[in-house]
Amino acid sequence: MQPVTTQTLQEFNILKDVPENQLQWLIEHCEREKRDEGEFIYKPDIPLRGIHFIIQGTIEFYRLQNGNKQVIAEIGSRQVTGLLPFSRANLSLGFTMCKTDVDMLVLPKPLIKTMVELHYELTQVLVMAMITRVRELTAAAQQNEKMMALGKLAAGLAHELNNPAAAIVRGSSTLKQHLQLFPETFKKLISVTMTEEQVNLVSSKMMEAIHREKQHIGLMDRSAREDEISDWLYDHDVKDPCDIPENFTEFGIGIKDLDEFAAQIPAEYLQIVLIWINNNLTTERMVADIQEASQRISELVKSVKIFTHMDGGADKQYIDIHTGIRNTLVMMQHKLRKGNITVVEEFDETLPKVHALAGELNQVWTNLIDNSIDAMEPSGKGTITIRTERDKEFVKATVTDDGPGIPPEHLTRVFDPFFTTKEIGKGTGLGLDVVMMIIKQHHGTVKVASEPGRTEFTICFPING
Structure with a gap:
């Protein structure tokens, strides 16, 4: 096995400008590991051991989606992965497996703090690598989340359209x-x-x-x-x-x-x-x-058009949030009936129109309602209460379900990217992260409170954006 030198590390694109003495410190404090093809480095919820510098080989990070393997990223030779500086992630969010034989250096987790204190340039490039990697992973996973949501809506919509279409054929x-x-x-x-x-x-x-x-x-x-x-x-x-x-x-x-x-x-x-x-x-x-x-088909098509905001541009407009909520409920009607879910609407119809992105807010309602339906699935029935009201210059909307509730130890993590309490294959853990980002984009807040029999998400955002 060839020794690792500072010249070896300078072949890493992100390390090429790091001072040589800092690279030498890295070599002296890392543990060298060789892993065989097919060997797992991490599995879901396994603690991350440190920063991994891939000298040779390729590893892949993937999740299971509906029982199928979904590759999120591949990390090849001269790349860095694992627990990077200042990252909140302490547990693996998926499977990390050696796609080929892998030779790598691992900087143990306890030494990362020391590195941050002593080696500014090394820390800086690793932080930049972390930001780039998170951005790439999040973008890919968000796209997958959107496709999953679209698939669910399309399946429900196809079912909703099939009944009136069949009635027309039969009736004619x-x-x-x-x-x-x-x-x-x-x-x-x-x-x-x-x-x-x-x-x-x-x-x-x-x-x-x-x-x-x-x-x-x-x-x-x-x-x-x-x-x-x-x-x-x-x-x-x-x-x-x-x-x-x-x-x-x-x-x-x-x-x-x-x-x-x-x-x-x-x-x-x-x-x-x-x-x-x-x-x-x-x-x-x-x-x-x-x-x-x-008429039913016409209403469904109209709901799809409004839901996807086909006639709108990318700019904020003054909209009635109830229109978006109701059209979201129409889009999810099949899943609501299948889950034996009752929806209670407690809307303040006097609310003024709000300055917002209609399509973005529809993603918020979709994710919150979809999560409530999934939460009540084990009981085979349930009630979702959607309430809107004015709170000074803010719109306040709550989505409440009478499901089993979120365990206290998970409440602080539900908005974290990739965190999910759903079984493998039923969620990517990005739905609530998307909700958080969209509401922040509207200068608002999202809060959650939960106990057995009652989980409530509260959203507030300014009327004038």
């Missing part, structure tokens, strides 16, 4: 088949002879039913009304079709209306007239279902 196909039956009805209908008064009765009753506001009818009450209509039809020898009781009940046509028809319409025409009314009501119902499904 059924409507087409239904309309094909009209010729036979039409032939019978044009043979009917009625007075203008009788025609007006039929027309007015049908239009009244179509435009009547639908009322919720209980299952027992609905069943009773349908039975009454079925009995009436039987008594008046109206035998076809069988969906008349259901349609007439749906549109509010009752026994009183049927008695009026029977009193005004000749008995030989009663059946065909009722069938014609029923066919029109069926068509109306199918068109209404298609319209409702189409």
Whole structure:
């Protein structure tokens, strides 16, 4: 094994301008290690032992995401990693594995303080290396966090869009088949002879039913009304079709209306007239279902557009924060229903518009709501309460869930980059770090308080940015 000299260390790009005496001190106080390919240097939550100077070989830092290996960074020959000066990280946040055989120097953790006190230039370059490395790792992990969030939203949105889209396809196909039956009805209908008064009765009753506001009818009450209509039809020898009781009940046509028809319409025409009314009501119902499904798709698309702030630029604008929160809830509707989560909105609708980046704030609401949903997953149900209010010249928003709470020992770390209490594969530990950065960008604050059964995140930021 070739000895390590100051010339060896000067081949490190970050060490090339460090005084030779400081490099010599480094060599004298480092421990030399050789690791085999495939050997782990660190695993999650293992304490970092010191600063690693890679003489030869390559190591990779990765995390497990949904059971899959996600490489965050590769550190090759003549590079530095590990516990760098002034870093808050004391535990490994992922797996560090030798991709090849590795030869390295390790400056033990207890000696880092001594280095900082004695060797300014060496400390300075290592701090710069730490800043660059953190920036690179954070940027890569934040991109992954965004892609994860986008994937979750896309999956939920696809599910939300699928239901109304399927309803439109199903409804249009059924409507087409239904309309094909009209010729036979039409032939019978044009043979009917009625007075203008009788025609007006039929027309007015049908239009009244179509435009009547639908009322919720209980299952027992609905069943009773349908039975009454079925009995009436039987008594008046109206035998076809069988969906008349259901349609007439749906549109509010009752026994009183049927008695009026029977009193005004000749008995030989009663059946065909009722069938014609029923066919029109069926068509109306199918068109209404298609319209409702189409409207649902339109609302979802509108929510996506507002959520992603497609029409906005990169500058702050005056926005209603409730619009962003509500659109976030629409985007996350599938996950909320899947988790059996109830959302309580306690909004101060008199809040003035705030000067903010709409897209950035939507990331805040998404991360906080998503974390609350995940926290309540083990219990299979829960409640999220979102409250907004004015606090002098600030907007105050709280997101509270009734989940199990955050352990006290984790409360001070929840905003740290890469820290997560979620199981491996369910989070990168950057969601709350993103929340913190965005709110700081808006000159605001984020606080958390937690106990079993209640976890509350409080956000405050100035109305005028």
